[in-house]
Structure formats: C-alpha cells, structure tokens
Amino acid sequence: MIELRHDALDFCFPEVHADARCRIDFQRTLRIPDDKRDYPLPPGLGRFPLQHVDDFAERLPVEWLQHGGVFLPMYQAEALWINFHGDYPCAIKIAAGKINAVTGDPWTNTLSQDPQDYVVVPEQPWLDGFAVDKGLIRQFVAMPLGEGFSAEEQLTGAGVHGGIQIHIYPMKRQVYEDLYVRRSMLEAGPAFCAGDAAPSMGLAPGGLMHQEIYEDEYGIDAWDQNAGARCFVHLMNSVAYLQATKHLPPQEPPSAADYTKAGLPWFDYFDAERNALAGAAKLAGLDSVAATSIKKGQGRVSGNAPIPSPAVTAVGPHSRVREGDF
Amino acid sequence: MFYILHMTFGSYVRTTREDLRARDKRFSLRQVAERIGVEPAYLSKIERGDVAPPSEATIRRLAADLGQDSDILLAMAGKVSSDLQTIIRARPQLFAELLRQLREMPDDALLRVVREVRDGDW
Numbered sequence: 001m002i003e004l005r006h007d008a009l010d011f012c013f014p015e016v017h018a019d020a021r022c023r024i025d026f027q028r029t030l031r032i033p034d035d036k037r038d039y040p041l042p043p044g045l046g047r048f049p050l051q052h053v054d055d056f057a058e059r060l061p062v063e064w065l066q067h068g069g070v071f072l073p074m075y076q077a078e079a080l081w082i083n084f085h086g087d088y089p090c091a092i093k094i095a096a097g098k099i100n101a102v103t104g105d106p107w108t109n110t111l112s113q114d115p116q117d118y119v120v121v122p123e124q125p126w127l128d129g130f131a132v133d134k135g136l137i138r139q140f141v142a143m144p145l146g147e148g149f150s151a152e153e154q155l156t157g158a159g160v161h162g163g164i165q166i167h168i169y170p171m172k173r174q175v176y177e178d179l180y181v182r183r184s185m186l187e188a189g190p191a192f193c194a195g196d197a198a199p200s201m202g203l204a205p206g207g208l209m210h211q212e213i214y215e216d217e218y219g220i221d222a223w224d225q226n227a228g229a230r231c232f233v234h235l236m237n238s239v240a241y242l243q244a245t246k247h248l249p250p251q252e253p254p255s256a257a258d259y260t261k262a263g264l265p266w267f268d269y270f271d272a273e274r275n276a277l278a279g280a281a282k283l284a285g286l287d288s289v290a291a292t293s294i295k296k297g298q299g300r301v302s303g304n305a306p307i308p309s310p311a312v313t314a315v316g317p318h319s320r321v322r323e324g325d326f
Numbered sequence: 327m328f329y330i331l332h333m334t335f336g337s338y339v340r341t342t343r344e345d346l347r348a349r350d351k352r353f354s355l356r357q358v359a360e361r362i363g364v365e366p367a368y369l370s371k372i373e374r375g376d377v378a379p380p381s382e383a384t385i386r387r388l389a390a391d392l393g394q395d396s397d398i399l400l401a402m403a404g405k406v407s408s409d410l411q412t413i414i415r416a417r418p419q420l421f422a423e424l425l426r427q428l429r430e431m432p433d434d435a436l437l438r439v440v441r442e443v444r445d446g447d448w
C-alpha cells in the first residue's frame with residue numbers, strides 16, 4: 001500500500017515483511033547548465049509538495065483522475081531529483097511519460113534483467129535524470145507537454161502521459177531473511193529474544209551530470225513481483241497548481257550560477273564497491289532542452305551559462321546527506 | 327468522507343434530484359424512477375418519507391443515477407452495505423473494537439489511518 005505523508009510517498013508491504021518499507025520524495029533543485037559539459041550533483045532544496053489527485057478532482061484533467069496517484073507543481077524548466085529512503089531492499093522502476101528512465105524503453109509492469117530497467121535501493125540513494133551513458137545522466141527538467149521537449153515526445157512522437165511513473169517491488173521475504181536477518185543475528189552473536197495554463201508537464205532531458213546507476217547485485221529472482229505497488233505522479237504547471245489547489249507552490253529555485261557564486265556546495269557520490277550500468281543508447285540519442293529549443297527556433301535557454309569549477313562535497317554510502325542544510 | 331447526516335433520506339434524495347433537474351430534464355421524477363426500476367409513485371413516496379427507504383440494491387442504483395456516494399445514501403437510509411456487513415461478520419470482535427476506538431478520533435487522524443494513494447488505469 002502507498003500512503004502520502006509529509007510530502008513523501010510511503011510504500012509498505014506488510015504482506016511480504018514487517019520491515020518492507022520504502023519512502024520516496026521529490027527534491028527541488030537547481031537546473032544545471034545544459035552546455036555539453038558534465039556537472040556534479042546539485043543540492044536538494046526541499047521537497048516538492050504532493051497532493052492526492054482525488055482531493056482536487058473537479059479542477060484536474062479527467063485523465064489524471066483515471067491515473068489516480070498524486071501531483072506536484074513545477075515551473076517550466078525547473079529540475080527535480082528523486083530521493084529514495086529505506087533499508088529494506090527494493091527494486092524500483094522509474095519512468096517519465098511512461099518511458100523508462102534507465103533504458104528508454106516503453107513502460108511495462110514487470111522487471112527486466114537484461115537490460116536492467118530498474119534501480120535498487122538502498123544501494124541507489126537518488127536518481128536525478130535519464131541514464132544516457134555509464135556514470136552519466138541527463139537531468140530531469142519539466143517542460144510543458146505538447147511542445148516536443150520531453151523524452152516521451154521525442155521517442156514516441158506524442159505527449160500523452162507526462163508525469164512520473166513509479167513501481168516498487170520489495171525483496172522476497174525469504175531472500176531478505178537469508179541475506180540480512182540471519183546475517184545480523186550471526187554478527188550480533190547470541191542474544192536474548194526480543195520483540196489555465198496547460199497543467200500537464202513532462203520530463204525532458206536537461207544538462208549532463210555525473211551519476212552512476214548501480215547494477216542489481218541480487219539478481220531479478222530476489223524481487224517479489226507479486227507484491228509490487230505503483231504510483232502515477234503528475235507534474236502540474238505551478239500557475240495551474242495555484243488555481244487548482246489554492247496553495248502557493250514553492251518559490252522558483254535560484255539559478256545554478258547564483259547558487260555557486262554564493263559558495264554553496266555541489267555533491268559527488270561515489271561507491272567504489274558497485275558496478276554502474278552502461279546507460280541507454282535510446283536516451284543518449286535524445287535532444288536536450290537547450291538543443292530542442294534551438295532546433296525549434298526558440299533561441300538559447302536562459303540560465304545556461306557554464307559554471308566555473310563549483311565547490312564539490314564528496315558523499316558516499318555512509319554519508320548521504322544532500323538536502324536540508326541550506 | 328465524513329458527514330453529519332442532518333437531512334432525512336427522502337428529503338436528501340428529493341433535493342439532490344431537483345437540483346439536477348434544474349439543469350437537466352432527464353432528472354424528472356418519472357425518468358429517474360424509470361432508470362432505477364421503480365414506479366414514479368413509489369419514488370415520490372420515498373422522497374416524501376411516506377414509506378421506508380428502499381432496498382440496498384435500489385439505493386445503489388439511485389446513488390449511481392444521481393452521482394452520489396452509495397455508502398452515504400445507505401447510511402442515511404439507516405443501512406450498512408452488505409459488503410461491509412460481510413467484512414464485520416468475518417471478524418466481529420476485532421472490527422467492533424476497531425470502530426469503537428476510531429469513534430472519537432479526529433478526521434485528520436482517521437485519514438492518516440485509512441488513506442491510501444489510489445492507483446488507477448495507466
């Protein structure tokens with residue numbers, strides 16, 4: 001089941017295991033320059049507000065009600081990253097406009113091992129964009145659906161779905177207990193027993209960023225595909241969000257240049273023990289927002305000037321804080 | 327949804343139907359009665375409160391026709407839907423205790439207990 005708590009989606013699978021939980025939130029962030037250079041990880045500037053579509057049914061598109069799920073507000077050309085929390089291993093499929101963000105393939109409700117079309121938490125702490133090459137992603141950037149920028153429109157020729165789609169599968173109970181519960185008991189030693197604007201946005205590929213998407217070390221048979229839960233996260237233009245909900249959307253984030261000029265940190269995440277996936281040729285072939293804008297004759301995208309050597313803070317599996325410090 | 331049921335079943339049905347009829351003539355007494363499979367005279371008596379509320383099946387058809395929540399109309403008619411009765415009968419002590427504990431809980435706390443993010447068709 002999925003619950004919405006404090007602007008995060010709480011997935012839990014009590015039928016699989018009492019520990020089988022995973023929390024996902026969507027972080028506001030800087031849009032990195034889309035200038036063919038690659039950048040470190042930008043910061044988290046706080047969670048996007050999330051709302052049940054059913055709470056605003058009369059002011060939302062009919063298709064959104066059919067999809068169910070939640071929605072969040074984004075400004076045009078605003079970026080986001082997806083933040084995963086949880087200790088129980090889960091396989092998570094992420095799509096934008098029903099295009100898989102890891103492989104570029106159309107949405108399916110099952111996991112694929114070859115090519116791997118999902119990320120594994122807790123090993124994967126974040127996902128910032130479309131996997132275009134080994135250790136390289138293109139940032140998720142919101143653009144109005146129907147203008148040809150989104151990955152969905154570039155790959156299918158139509159902007160039908162938009163939004164973000166998530167499907168989580170917990171690790172099978174037996175695999176988890178074999179791998180973790182018994183191991184932790186052995187490690188602990190003997191112990192006592194105890195108890196108006198067009199509202200719909202799609203995600204387009206933005207600037208390049210260093211981020212590895214890690215290979216599944218458990219194998220596809222570790223995941224309980226009978227116990228998955230999925231959620232459609234609609235992206236709403238911030239102006240339309242205000243009209244629909246009467247709630248103010250968050251302020252626009254600062255530009256990458258202003259943030260860097262203020263001496264605030266960027267991040268690099270490195271886990272030497274894991275292998276990274278190669279990235280998807282389909283996604284590598286997409287035009288970025290800046291390239292699409294030029295092709296469409298709309299000129300250069302603002303806020304796209306290169307950033308000279310930002311200050312980078314290294315984080316690893318044991319120090320994952322990338323949010324809430326600003 | 328949590329409602330305080332001030333109106334009687336019949337007057338609520340009549341008010342709802344007449345509001346709809348003001349915008350759409352298909353919600354006349356005769357046409358609604360025909361769609362839900364009862365005589366117009368019987369529906370008229372229900373609306374005036376001259377007879378007891380109809381069966382669960384008829385209330386469900388009426389709710390669907392008027393675009394109302396069937397659980398709310400059933401509650402106004404003093405009925406509990408058969409699917410809920412089945413759930414309670416399966417574990418009567420557990421659900422009786424659960425409902426008693428939830429009785430005094432504020433709406434926002436109840437929503438936290440029972441609210442799931444709904445998955446749809448996509």
